[in-house]
Amino acid sequence: MYKIQMRLTGLFAAGAAVLLVAGCGTAAGSGQTDDAFTVGMTLPTAQNSTIEAIADGLRAEVENAGGKLVTADSQLQIDKQISDIDTFISEEVDAIVVFPLDFPTLKNVLERADKAGIALFAHDALMTNATPETLSPVRAQVMTGRSQQAEEAADFIEQQTGGTGKVAAIGIAAPVNTNIFLLDKFSQQVKQRPNLELVGQKGNPTDDAAGARPLAEGFLTQHPDLSAVFTYNDPSAIGAAAAAAAAGKDVVVTGFNASQDGLDAVKSGAIDATWDYKPVEIGQTLGRLAIESAVKGNEVGLNYQMDVAMVTKKNVDSFVPWDDRVKQIEDGKYLGLPIE
Structure with a gap:
């Protein structure tokens, strides 16, 4: 189940969770881009396997399109997260992904990224359906259930x-x-x-x-x-x-x-x-949104929701491991949310 609010990619919005930027030419009819691009992702903590799986799904999707993902560990420190984002801005990466520890505190640095021409995408920005005004300057967010x-x-x-x-x-x-x-x-x-x-x-x-x-x-x-x-x-x-x-x-x-x-x-x-939590699917969806919106210049929605799935002793044996899902993405399968 997913929820989408469509809008033009020229609109901006703001939020608090995984944010991302990208921009390059594309090869017609292909997921590959004409030029390599770089996505920078600041992790709230690299010690969390779920957050690592989001990055893994994002990396697989970005690399399938000819891009590169680099990460930085904020170590649950908001000052370091701000510094990490500023570093990505100064290095002029094509994309920045951030799972914000606190959005209001990050707003100034996100606005700096926006002014630098960086398109922003978020995971759990507001954790509710948001408007372009409440999410500004984020283009789209993927929410967890x-x-x-x-x-x-x-x-x-x-x-x-x-x-x-x-x-x-x-x-x-x-x-x-x-x-x-x-x-x-x-x-x-x-x-x-x-x-x-x-x-x-x-x-x-x-x-x-x-x-x-x-x-x-x-x-x-x-x-x-x-x-x-x-x-x-x-x-x-x-x-x-x-x-x-x-x-x-x-x-x-x-x-x-x-x-x-x-x-x-x-x-x-x-x-x-x-x-x-479906972190691999979330990461891939964020990657696809960045590629479609910032790289290809296509229209995407504003709000996307990834439902979670309960696991008990009755169904645990049918669970598909996250590593297997990443491999499926690497093999060209799309597991994320529909974005059109």
Whole structure:
């Protein structure tokens, strides 16, 4: 399922997540360009496998068109992300991709990129359908189904707990807008279910299982009758599940992203569900948007939504690994969203 709002590529918009620029001639009737072009992508953190998979999908699509992708790791530091974007501007790359840590703080540097003639594209810029004015100077954004995941996770927890119980939530400790949005949406979903109670939310300081485990232990100590833990990523779900197992508690635990560790945990029964973020498809869609709009000069839409897919023990064996999807792109298959 996808949502598109069409507009001319000459319009500009603004946002906060993955941004991209490109510009070159093209060979008629071909995905290849007449001239090589370079895309620069600033990653909020290179330690996150989902973000790496977005870059992998983007790289495969760009390289298929004769371009090159270079990346920079912001290490969850907004000042470094600004510096990375300024570096790409000064190096006059043909494309810049950024998964912004905080859009308002990045607005000035994005405007500098726009003034330098760099076309911008975003991932989860505003996490809702946006207008050209609210997204300016971004040309198009690809959104992840975070609202969908929050609703499906609340439904799943309600079903698995029999509709009654206490629920805890674990997000990331850093003030990342996409995480704040996800946790807010989940909180709203729990409130709509009168027999579920959200007893607290904590931030994982290290973005891994080790950081999440003591948080889950704290919830279990404070609420011995805890029924479920909702987490923003699979490593946190694994940490929460380990805490529950050590305490001898039967707790429903959900993750997000469908990274390999999460898939393994679903297979073993350590966690109950995760959701496929479809990062490779997101990266490829962003690459195709850049090529079509900035390189070929074709019209594209403003808002595109990539739905997520729930993965449980029932369907985990049919999951197509991200590496296999990247290989399919390298072989010329398009897995992303329709952009026309």
